Amino acid sequence: MGKIVGRDALISAIEALLGEAVGGHGATVVLRGEPGIGKTVLLEHAVHSGRERGMRVLRVTGVQAEGQIPYAGLDQLLRPVRTAAVGAGSPYRRAVDVLGLLGEADEPVLLAVEDAHWLDAETWETLTFLGRRVGSDQIAVLMAVRDGEDVDRRLAAAGMPELRLDPLPAADAGILLDRHAPDLVATLRARVLDEAAGNPLGVVELGSAAARFGGPALLPSSLPLSARVERTFAGLVAELPPLTRDLLLLAALNDGSSLDEIRAAGAILTGAEVPTEAIQPAVTSRLVTVDEQYELRFRHPLLRSALRQQAAPGDRRRMHAALAEVLGDSPIRRLWHRASAVPGRDEALARELTVLAADAVQRQTVAFALAAANRAVQLSEDPAERARRQIWAVHAAHEQGDPQTARRILTEIDDRELRAPDRVRVVFMRDHYFPGVSNGPERLPAYAGMIRTMLDGGDPDMAVQAMCDIALGVHYSNAPAHIREQLVDAALALGLDEDSPRLTAILGLIAPVEQGAVVLERLRRFVHRTDIPPTWRADLTVAAWAVGAFEIAATIGLASATDLRHQGRIGTLSVSLNAAAAAHASLGDTRSALPLAAESIALATEIGQRTWVLGGILITAQAEALRGDTESARRRAAEAEQALSSARRFPMLSLVQRARGLAALAEGHAEDAFRQLLRVFDPADTAYFPHQHLHLLGHLAEAAVLGGLLDELRPVAEQLEPVAERSQSPALRVGLGYARAVLTGDYETALADDLTDWPFDRARLQLTYGSVLRRSFRISESRPLLRAAATTFDALGATPWADRARAELRASGETRRKPMDTLDALTPQEQQIARLAAEGLSNREIGERLFLSPRTVSTHLYRIYPKVNVRSRAELARVITAGLSVA
Known part of the structure; x- marks a missing residue:
């Protein structure tokens, strides 16, 4: 070259x-x-x-x-x-x-x-x-x-x-021009350089045209450079034989590059066989190249653009029709060329495209589904069907994460052509994409009415989807009880079987207290079922977290994530990972929570799911606080608080206070921790959020006992007793057990409960009771409790709590060395890879789970081994297993 x-x-x-x-x-x-x-x-x-x-x-x-x-x-x-x-x-x-x-x-x-x-x-x-x-x-x-x-x-x-790539400097542009048009007179040379303005293609093509045709080749100078170069290309094409020009236009309109395909379409147009040599004049003129596989390439994309733009509409349609005829073995390509060949509306073709769009959603080609739906809208003859297809296109845009397109289509829908249930759907979607002052909790009763209208209009599937879409928003709305009741009634009217996973997820999010006992009983039946679609299991994961069934949320979330990874459904996968990470963090398991949260954030960032990015940041802050990385936890909490406050999503500020309260607990600032957490329980505070009361009572009680604030804890715990009875929330049950213990001094009863699935809370009870016993000079009784607590906290990565347990042991006269935690040297992604390798997965299997190549996994393992001082997968498995054992 x-x-x-x-x-x-x-x-x-x-x-x-x-x-x-x-x-x-x-x-x-x-x-x-x-x-x-x-x-x-x-x-x-x-x-x-x-x-x-x-x-x-x-x-x-x-x-x-x-x-x-x-x-x-x-x-x-x-x-x-x-x-x-x-x-x-x-x-x-x-x-x-x-x-x-x-x-x-x-x-x-x-x-x-x-x-x-x-x-x-x-x-x-x-x-x-x-x-x-x-x-x-x-x-x-x-x-x-x-x-x-x-x-x-x-x-x-x-x-x-x-x-x-910036325009060429003047000197370089001159060198390039002299190479391609060396004999231009000075005035014409200067004009070419001025018109090209440093654009190399402009220098070459306009210079060559000026050398052949003189000054008139540069007119009109008002055209944009790209248009002028396109015109130059078009002039070159005009010199070619008619058959060659037809082949070039076919190639410009074709969605493939096969010369044989182009020749076959040319034969349909001309009614005679087209020889391979027919393209040779274009090759000789250096407009296209044809390789040994008979693949045709344009010398420059502007030539393709020039051919398309300058062709008459009738010629383009004839070409598309010919291409459609030769593409019988490629139904999708054929349909697109047929759609491009239609001069006006065609309801039958619109129906074909609608079916194709629906199939594309199932095949996870959502962008194509949106394009097919849009073209179906353009071809629609029936106004009502056109409007329904526009609504479908909004859903496709929503699936693709394309709010701009969704908003555009919503503004184009003619409400006069809509059936009543369709009109409701449009109002519902406009509320979502054009939020205003009337879109707060007071709007929720109207949503219940809209869902009933969808049902009455014979559209139960859309009603169910609408209810699923609003459920999480309802959860974080702080809606009053009578509104939640209306929405529960609307959900129960959907006609879903009472064992429906979708109904269970909806009820768990809308009313985790009022419907908590029913939801929990069903979740226990669903937890090991593999016949539930993974997207539904993702919804169940969020619902299980909402009602405080953290172990169930972790189990369902990780199981659904496996299938979602295999299917490549990154949007839903990020949600499932987010909820699973939240469940592990709420169980105090920082080692599992941090890698899951990191992956959730990465995937949500990948596709622009800002809400789930914020959720992942807050989960990370929670886990970092538990681990003792309090500076980072506070920084993330402040970042999330700014975003949530500006969006006026105040109930989610409860998650900010959760992180701050845990950070203060980790640092031993008990009174500050109590005040931070108490804001979530105060109806006058912007961070007030009753649903989080199910999750936070244990932390509040710990801050109270350490800070000598039991009198302030007592009324909070008493108010939550009937809530626990009604909701049967496992998290609240465990939190109340700890609160009762610290308020009454009856730790034995609390420890007698089955806390197998709650290692952090069991260890917290052991630490608190062990400390009480040591201070009561019952040294021999305190030590087993403090040892068990230290072991569990170390295994969970809750370092500040483990350090407190070791300090109490030292005060009892027993020294317990802090274990070396080699896993802390790994990044969250490295920890995830190390765990999967320790489970026996191959590099390829790990790569499939984490969307990495086997080579990348191998490189990570190469870096992981020296960090944890091992030389093989077997040694790594022993290190991981030792770190995960919980007493």
């Missing part, structure tokens, strides 16, 4: 990227800039350099026409390798499969993606997810994108490093 003018720094960065990948340190870089700025040239340089380094090069070009076909780009990218190894499922599941596939050959790989902004959404998500996980793989990902607002949003979500 000839030297690329003016791009030395960018070339060095690309060479470094390739070199790192060859050395086993993969990375992803996005080349970004305006059309014609040189992205294609740099991408070609990377391809050439990668091959010289012995890298396997896989490449794909995004095409507008294929932007709606799910995984069209990925399929083309992987065509040279064994695509059978890439299974079905979500983009995230496929990304892990691709990492495994590319790692099997044990050779460095370059994924070169041109016009990535035109990739279908599923391919984009797959590649960007993959690109963030190639750190330990021999994979370089180089993606070229144009500037634009849509690209800004995509890249902001992708979070990948960028290399921006």
